[in-house]
Amino acid sequence: MRTHDWIGLLAGTLTTIAFIPQVIKIWRSKKADDISISMFLIFTAGVALWMVFGIQTGSLPVTLANAVTMVLALVILILKYHYRK
Template sequence: METANWIGFVAGTLTTIAFLPQLQRTWRTKSADDMSLAMLVTFTTGVFLWLVYGLYLMAWPIVVTNVITFLLTLTILVLKLKYQKLR
């Protein structure tokens, strides 16, 4: 594998796992009050567009890491909306 792809996978992995602690906290506390809805919607949309861009270029580091990041941020967004309705 090319050096650029390895760098892409490492960078994507680090930025992806950065969302795991927030997802764990949101799940555990059943609250995402400290997360901005506008930020989550904007970020999730941006990640989706990075995924589309990666597919267009067939750049697998971009595709793989953004699929995972999209799923994580979408889950946080859904939980935020769900938990807001419970209050």
């Protein structure tokens, strides 16, 4: 793998794992009132498009990072729906 691929994988890893504390917080507190549904729907759509872009351009770092980020964003959306009042 080339240097820029490693940089891309590291960047993708860091930006993706940034969502894990939010998922854990919602899971433990059973509350997602402060999460903006509009923001996460728009964000998830953008991440899905980045994933498609990564697939079409053959960029493993872009594809992997956005696939995992999309899963985490979807988990947040599901928890937001599940814990609604």
